[in-house]
Amino acid sequence: MKKAISMFLATLMLAGLMAACGNSDSGSSTKSSDAGSVASDQEADSQSGGEETSGEAGQVTGTINYWYSANEANPNDFGAVWHKKNLELFAEKYPDAKVAATVVTDGEQYLTKITTEMAAGNVPDVFRTWLTGRLEPFVTADRVHPLNDLVENTPALKNVISENAVSLSTFGDSFYALPLIKSGEVIFYNKKLFADNGLTVPETFDELVAVCKTLSEKGITPMALGNKDNWIGTVPYMAVFNRLNGNDLYEQVVIGKEAKFDDPAFAQAGEKLYELVEAGAFGSNFNAIKYDEATTSFAAGKAAMTFDGTWSAPTYIDKLGDDVDFFNFPEIPGGKGSANDWLMNYDEGYAIGKDSQNIPTAEAFLAFMFSEERQKEFAEYGNLIACQNIPVDASKVAPILTKLNETFDNADFMIIPWDNPLGTNIGAELNNITQTVLAGNNAAEAFGKLQKAAQAEWGE
């Protein structure tokens, strides 16, 4: 009962604050409701604060440093808004604690900054990090605080943190970062363009080829692909590879890092992918077009499909409304993979510095970011969140996002985009190889090169 009350009050508090926030942004339209909500804010503070941090509230004092990456200048970067509100709400909840935030606009710059500062031993108390390969050097250098105890001892956290998600930040017995987002790569398609041309969602690879040919003949780019940023071309390749070969070889080579790229399966998948290029699926100049341009072209309704990450979904919903939907790469008859194997990943981890002088406050802040209310809000901005058991209000989210979420939850298999587990070097090289193959070069030769690079890096 007490929990229910505090939940209710917490929601009220959130609603009150959101109204307050809205006010400061948009003038003075709803001022009258403010007076009422202030009182309940304070009440909710004392109640939910006491429960969530299980009696630690007294230690949440002092200043912590917090580094993250968000583009505040970009109105579509809801992450920036969310982070800002995290800071404001946390300051209200714990008036004795101060969070000094450092924001870096660009992800690549952020990587350089966090890496150099890590090297110098200036580890912030709470910081954004990457998962798997990029987190590993930080962990092996003993710079990151393990989070098992925090999650175990905080019921509110234990309830929402998914084991699948933290498996990507687990090294040895502990995990070191809490992933914020879930992402996947699906084929978005424009329902209107499909209907206008009498097309239906392809069920097999051959049907996909036929769809591409029809669209191409009518002068519509079938599938926008901005392969100047060559990682995006690897996306359809991974799908084709899975549909042909299933997941054994993927687990062995990509996850297990056994250098076997000379297995003919890799080159064959490349040749199969090239059938799509020959059918005009990507247009003719896709290697000269940037990723963002392809995204824009699909959003503008100029391309019928695009194989893209779910992070683009909010943009597509914004521009295309109900006309956008998605499907997975179709099955290839005779192949071992399934159209219910999805390219998926968790990303954007948040971690605590090992040498932090103020672990209690850092933990409280992390727990606050991953609290139900904050995650709920983040999800309702249109993000797919890594946390589970969050009661997201489906009416506040576009139906396609709910559908994506459910689809991923029911996936038969989660294919992690290869360049992530392969590591920065071989991962980047793989993207180059798929670009080579998409340009029509000999696939066996190209993967021979990748094999050579992998042997050099991983040993025989």
Next chain:
Amino acid sequence: MEKMLRKKSTIALFVLPALIIFAVFMPIPLVASLGLSAVKWDLINPAQMVGLDNFINLFTNDETFLRSIGNTLQYLVLSVLFQIPLAFLLAVMVTRGKLFEKFFRNMLFIPVTLSGTAVSLMFYFVYHPETGILNNIIRLFGNKDFQQGWLGDENTAMISVCVAVAWQFVGYHMVIFVTGITSISEEVIEAAKIDGASMLQVILRIILPLMRPVLKVSLVLITTSSLKAFDSIFVMTGGGPMHATEVMASHMYTKSFLQLQYGYGSAIGVVLFLLCVVCSGVISRLLRTEDE
């Protein structure tokens, strides 16, 4: 005063501040990166001494690196071919010409003052396959076969980048040549003309040989700037497609800053440095005048 300045210790005292600053910014980092090239280091975990392993890997296992040497040299040759003859021609025109010389001189120099990134970005749009002005002009004349993704095609990417770079720097070398040409005394040329030499003969027999030292300056400048070319490549192609425009500097950047292999990146830097020294040495030697 004079007596004081003759004392070696006084000289040393005055030279010292500049020397210290110079040492901090030039030789010390150079030596440090030489040291770095012998370690394996991701900046965070302790550096491991690996001796010459980085260099051995560079030349035996890193095909991209070997390709980047070839690409760098290709960039160098193309830059020389696109810039020197054109700059020379323009220099002759703006010094021997009769109309608007000053105007043309200034116009041609304007691109030099722009930032390399801005110029590269501009050319990125010029070459854009769909909205780019180049393909639009080609379409206007109906030659659809000639239009292509200039920067996205392995065969045209490097040439396209070098044309953009040439557009920017041809004015710079023109100015160097103009100084060279104006320093040739008018009488020599007049004398040749009276003897019946044609304009072409004047250019080939008189101006060109006398321009040798100036030519050397230009060549050395193009060589060193081409070897360390980075901004134009980074903005226009990012080293792609398929490493077709991967030069040594961009490869070094990728290895050190994106893949966090600082030792390995330093090894590339050392090779690049040696290549710079060798190339400028060779050019100096080739264009040595008799009195040197």
